[in-house]
Amino acid sequence: AISSTDNEHQHLRYNPLRDTWVLVSAHRMKRPWAGQVEKPPEEHTPRYDPRNPLCPGNTRANGEVNSDYDSTFLFENDFPALQPDAPDPGSDQHPLFQSKVARGVCKVMCFHPWSDVTLSLMKKQEVVKVIDKWAELIEELGTTYLWVQIFENKGAMMGCSNPHPHCQVWASNFLPNEPALSDRCQRAYYQKHGEPLLLQYAKQEAEKKERVVVETSDWLAVVPYWATWPYQTLLLPRRHVLRINDLTTEEREGLADIMKQLLTKYDNLFEISFPYSMGWHGAPTGPHLNKDNSHWQLHAHYYPPLLRSATVKKFMVGYEMLAQDQRDLTPEQAAEKLRNLPEEHYKTREN
Amino acid sequence: AISSTDNEHQHLRYNPLRDTWVLVSAHRMKRPWAGQVEKPPEEHTPRYDPRNPLCPGNTRANGEVNSDYDSTFLFENDFPALQPDAPDPGSDQHPLFQSKVARGVCKVMCFHPWSDVTLSLMKKQEVVKVIDKWAELIEELGTTYLWVQIFENKGAMMGCSNPHPHCQVWASNFLPNEPALSDRCQRAYYQKHGEPLLLQYAKQEAEKKERVVVETSDWLAVVPYWATWPYQTLLLPRRHVLRINDLTTEEREGLADIMKQLLTKYDNLFEISFPYSMGWHGAPTGPHLNKDNSHWQLHAHYYPPLLRSATVKKFMVGYEMLAQDQRDLTPEQAAEKLRNLPEEHYKTREN
Ligand SMILES: O=P(O)(O)O[C@H]1O[C@H](CO)[C@@H](O)[C@H](O)[C@H]1O
Ligand SMILES: O=P(O)(O)O[C@H]1O[C@H](CO)[C@@H](O)[C@H](O)[C@H]1O
Numbered sequence: 001a002i003s004s005t006d007n008e009h010q011h012l013r014y015n016p017l018r019d020t021w022v023l024v025s026a027h028r029m030k031r032p033w034a035g036q037v038e039k040p041p042e043e044h045t046p047r048y049d050p051r052n053p054l055c056p057g058n059t060r061a062n063g064e065v066n067s068d069y070d071s072t073f074l075f076e077n078d079f080p081a082l083q084p085d086a087p088d089p090g091s092d093q094h095p096l097f098q099s100k101v102a103r104g105v106c107k108v109m110c111f112h113p114w115s116d117v118t119l120s121l122m123k124k125q126e127v128v129k130v131i132d133k134w135a136e137l138i139e140e141l142g143t144t145y146l147w148v149q150i151f152e153n154k155g156a157m158m159g160c161s162n163p164h165p166h167c168q169v170w171a172s173n174f175l176p177n178e179p180a181l182s183d184r185c186q187r188a189y190y191q192k193h194g195e196p197l198l199l200q201y202a203k204q205e206a207e208k209k210e211r212v213v214v215e216t217s218d219w220l221a222v223v224p225y226w227a228t229w230p231y232q233t234l235l236l237p238r239r240h241v242l243r244i245n246d247l248t249t250e251e252r253e254g255l256a257d258i259m260k261q262l263l264t265k266y267d268n269l270f271e272i273s274f275p276y277s278m279g280w281h282g283a284p285t286g287p288h289l290n291k292d293n294s295h296w297q298l299h300a301h302y303y304p305p306l307l308r309s310a311t312v313k314k315f316m317v318g319y320e321m322l323a324q325d326q327r328d329l330t331p332e333q334a335a336e337k338l339r340n341l342p343e344e345h346y347k348t349r350e351n
Numbered sequence: 352a353i354s355s356t357d358n359e360h361q362h363l364r365y366n367p368l369r370d371t372w373v374l375v376s377a378h379r380m381k382r383p384w385a386g387q388v389e390k391p392p393e394e395h396t397p398r399y400d401p402r403n404p405l406c407p408g409n410t411r412a413n414g415e416v417n418s419d420y421d422s423t424f425l426f427e428n429d430f431p432a433l434q435p436d437a438p439d440p441g442s443d444q445h446p447l448f449q450s451k452v453a454r455g456v457c458k459v460m461c462f463h464p465w466s467d468v469t470l471s472l473m474k475k476q477e478v479v480k481v482i483d484k485w486a487e488l489i490e491e492l493g494t495t496y497l498w499v500q501i502f503e504n505k506g507a508m509m510g511c512s513n514p515h516p517h518c519q520v521w522a523s524n525f526l527p528n529e530p531a532l533s534d535r536c537q538r539a540y541y542q543k544h545g546e547p548l549l550l551q552y553a554k555q556e557a558e559k560k561e562r563v564v565v566e567t568s569d570w571l572a573v574v575p576y577w578a579t580w581p582y583q584t585l586l587l588p589r590r591h592v593l594r595i596n597d598l599t600t601e602e603r604e605g606l607a608d609i610m611k612q613l614l615t616k617y618d619n620l621f622e623i624s625f626p627y628s629m630g631w632h633g634a635p636t637g638p639h640l641n642k643d644n645s646h647w648q649l650h651a652h653y654y655p656p657l658l659r660s661a662t663v664k665k666f667m668v669g670y671e672m673l674a675q676d677q678r679d680l681t682p683e684q685a686a687e688k689l690r691n692l693p694e695e696h697y698k699t700r701e702n
Contacts, residue, residue: 322629
């Protein structure tokens with residue numbers, strides 16, 4: 001078995017949620033980096049900017065005025081990739097030219113009225129409000145739509161065009177590729193082993209400890225055994241939970257705690273507001289609400305791009321795009337590094 | 352059927368090489384962009400730089416001295432992700448903690464002694480030499496290795512740390528995820544339809560024309576019906592060819608021609624040295640050399656990141672990472688734009 005000290009040799013690891021492999025070449029961290037350097041994240045975002053369309057009371061691109069919100073704030077994306085009324089494109093019938101109708105809605109949700117905070121720096125009760133809103137959205141949009149994707153792009157490096165803390169929700173009449181694959185993998189595992197994949201996984205990781213970053217009585221955040229991004233993590237409840245709206249009040253409080261802890265470690269890693277894309281995966285909704293989804297377990301994926309420093313990211317390019325994901329440090333090395341970081345945020349730490 | 356003029360509504364398209372779908376939301380190009388802007392590619396690379404480890408006669412990181420090459424030049428990657436002698440990691444046996452041995456070699460191949468040229472600007476006969484070398488590499492490494500991935504990361508935006516024109520070759524004892532998926536899809540199609548998927552596809556596109564960018568008597572370059580990157584293209588021969596070393600002398604000349612034409616259009620699009628990752632996929636090698644690979648057709652994928660201009664790329668982030676690829680213009684729009692660009696390179700054009 002791979003020991004956490006074998007950091008010298010490449011090997012492959014299996015991702016059971018995607019039925020794919022990742023090439024782990026830890027010794028690659030030794031190579032010098034002469035490539036592209038990113039701009040570090042902006043450290044001085046004003047709390048309120050009259051030109052920022054996400055701030056309370058401001059006017060957006062379509063002329064609508066934001067309410068004077070003091071907690072979370074939800075609105076329709078002004079440039080939605082999914083609209084509720086798209087026509088059916090029909091199909092050419094030829095197997096190589098297949099198309100399908102795509103209908104849905106895209107929403108944006110601000111986490112907080114201030115532009116200069118992030119989830120890691122918000123008060124626990126403010127984070128709980130975000131979680132409650134996520135649960136409401138899954139509940140409401142889930143009555144109609146088959147899949148409701150909640151995701152956050154954080155930082156300019158992740159294509160996020162606005163520093164104001166916010167996430168997006170894209171709901172669709174179809175099951176997108178990633179959850180479709182995850183659904184197949186979890187179902188096959190359940191049929192074979194009689195227990196949900198991620199429930200068995202959480203138990204194993206809680207015992208092994210070497211990939212755990214933070215844990216609470218109800219939650220676990222680990223660098224998964226099959227992580228592809230350098231500091232990728234998987235956040236999941238220890239109890240069998242299908243969807244975020246199934247979480248109890250206590251579990252939501254616990255989730256706010258562990259999110260703050262995990263995101264504080266992320267920010268502390270390079271002492272910057274850590275960029276990432278994250279999102280929630282839970283059992284499908286809409287027509288799937290009445291089906292058996294016992295194979296599912298709620299979880300969030302965090303995919304941060306940085307590798308070496310605040311300005312050097314991992315490029316998932318040539319070999320990764322054409323052949324297979326490859327990583328330059330082991331998941332155990334990444335977990336250890338994150339685990340050993342201070343629990344207090346670098347911005348609030350006393351010197 | 353989707354007509355090339357329906358650029359207003361989102362729909363899904365099927366990628367038969369990956370068994371996945373892409374969300375096409377053409378109307379998204381209307382949104383303004385306030386996000387990250389890339390540094391445009393460096394326009395003034397010196398022809399020879401005494402500190403560049405890829406130039407003729409220079410010394411590399413490991414102390415080796417490059418020959419005074421005047422054509423292509425091949426050497427072992429000084430920081431290989433794959434090494435020939437990695438130990439077998441063993442496996443924990445648990446289905447959620449599976450690992451496998453990974454062995455291989457990583458090589459780098461310079462295309463030309465000068466740092467200030469690209470394939471688009473090289474002479475046709477110089478490009479033929481690159482193709483001949485690719486064929487030799489598939490032939491030689493293919494006797495031992497199951498998969499030989501030839502790929503080029505071009506431009507700092509694509510994680511390329513050196514402006515000198517070069518590609519990489521990573522050969523492995525395993526079939527990586529992407530070719531494994533493509534192998535499965537091509538095989539299933541062949542079994543069902545009795546003809547190779549990409550051979551049928553090339554015929555259809557050559558007739559339909561709306562996605563063709565450039566074509567010659569032997570080759571075709573199209574923006575595939577299922578393209579995910581804005582200006583992604585697929586380059587393939589019209590004849591049934593399994594591997595690059597099976598190309599005739601005439602077909603190699605034709606390939607040099609069409610590559611120069613395609614890459615010139617790419618450079619002309621935003622009048623910069625166009626960044627991309629590209630790579631070749633052909634029938635597997637090593638133990639697969641004696642098997643029936645009739646379902647395979649040789650092809651190259653070009654994945655360029657730019658969307659709107661020389662400095663605004665498409666971010667494949669949140670929704671794309673967690674749910675599904677999404678594009679902001681139709682493949683037909685992209686093909687038309689590329690097709691209509693001048694055939695002469697902007698750098699050699701007379702004003
Ligand atoms: O080997 P290079 O060019 O230094 O590195 C580049 O290509 C590799 C193969 O696609 C990637 O793994 C690296 O992330 C990228 O920076
Ligand atoms: O909607 P935004 O934040 O403007 O856009 C960002 O997220 C989207 C969803 O992941 C991506 O499709 C875009 O490429 C990215 O720039």
